[in-house]
Amino acid sequence: MNFSNWQEQQEISGFLFHEARLLDEHRWDEWQRLFTPDGLYWVPLVHGQADHLNHASLFCEDALLRSMRARRLDQARAYSQQPATRTVHVLGNVALESRSDTGCMVRSAFMLLEWRKTEQRAFGGSVLHTLEREGGEWRIRMKRIDLVNCDAPHEALQVFM
């Protein structure tokens, strides 16, 4: 499925780029407000994972858990954030997956560079955003991130991807 026009593509890509920037700048409150009240942030543990309730995940966070994580990252005594994790997201291959009455599903590819203390890590994969129109603004009902190495052993993953 294609975007209906250049403007629609620009608008949705712009939304995704804005979301990535909020994460890279640790603007957690603004980022959380992008979600619908029942919105889910989900990083599956295995490829093709169909279910976040009956299978463990890397991240599976509703509004409560996203808020707890954001609060923790900002605590003065979050020792594993001394220094804070720094990231940069690069998004591309933005494509419309499907359309509904209230919104759309958009797939993109992403690369994430992460730096903390002495180590640089790279993550990458595809992201599926389920977006809804609410009062003229886009909102995220689901952000699903499929890492190419989701099933690898990982060191701690602390910040939102």
Added chain:
Amino acid sequence: MTIDLQALVQPDRVHKRVYTDPAIFELEMDRVFGQAWLYVGHESQVPNTGDYFTTRLGREPVVMVRHTDGEVHVMYNRCPHKGAKIVPDGSGSAGKFLRCLYHGWTFKCDGSLLSVPLRSGYEDTRLDLKDPQYSVRKVARVASHRGFVFASLSADGPELGEFLGGVATSLDNFCDRAPDGEVEVAGGVQRVIQRNNWKIFFENLHDTIHAVATHESSWRAAKEEFESMPAGTPKPFEVVIVDGNGEPLDFWEKLELKGYDRGHGFMEGIFVPPTDPVSRAYVAALEASQGAARADEILRVNRHNTIVYPSCSPHTSFQQIRVIRPLSVDRTLVEIFSFRLKGAPEATFQRTLKYTNIVNSPSSNVMPDDLEAYNRVQEGLTSDGGDWVSMHRAAGRDQALPGGRASNGNSEMPARNMFAAWASYMGVRAGDAE
């Protein structure tokens, strides 16, 4: 250079080298992991003939396979021909036979040699295909405790039941909590890489006094989250399991810690049994199956982490087992397996996964600060800033138990108890843990 192990272990302190010296790590692989009963996996991971699951016991790659007669075998994942690992790492089904990819040597699911190609070429050679050395080598001993499969690389030593001692009750309670009396592995495996010696992780499992300090960021975040909710909101499960680390030191003091011979032990449960709808439905299912009196007896066994030294840590009340696999002197892999209680409502299992997602997964909000602490310990111990690691807290105040010892929750008894076992495996004496 020989290592004077005796000089490194004392009853109440240990030398930093036991955490940092690669030569000592190699000795541990031989003497601790080469002797103890090690957790392999659960029988439910290989439900059908030919199903396999690979793991490592110490530095040995092994495979657990279900044979045609239903028995579960644990053998070295190595072909007796050229040495190739016969099955790929992970889990799957080999069908009725194990076939090596390299030259097609084929084995029954108990490892015995079934056929080799070009058999005629071996006539009149010194290779005798009937010799058991041309079957897949089994590990020295395998035994199961209520579906939990353990193996020992050594032919000698205590039977599994004697080895487990007082922590067998944790594995029993793990199963008893299922309305049908059985559990099964489900819902995937999480894997966390830690940059620390494996013993630091084990010691932390029963180190209550770090919680309030190390986990300040997560328990404060949880408390703030709850305070931001409308008055009268019942405390959500997610908050309960995170803000619990913020209990004051006198809370931990009152918890009972038990240590058993060979390094095992458990810590009393830190959570009051929850009364949310999911928990109530689960208790109703257990009572329907076992009767109210027996259900009450089962649920009274309220434990936080159990230590089955030196390979795993079951958590009985949230149904998971963490398997600890040392990779090198300063790298450790922890694998987290979740279990379904057979006969319990689906929501009970979903709560198990919620617990593992929030507390144990790589993205846990709790564990990164533990990992940071382990990491700083590992780095600090390589320095010349000091030679000894203290385990003095409440030394000499333990109460004797049959096959073990008990202490209050703030004692460093568990660390002393584990080092007494470690020293014994390594062939030296740390003195009494008391």
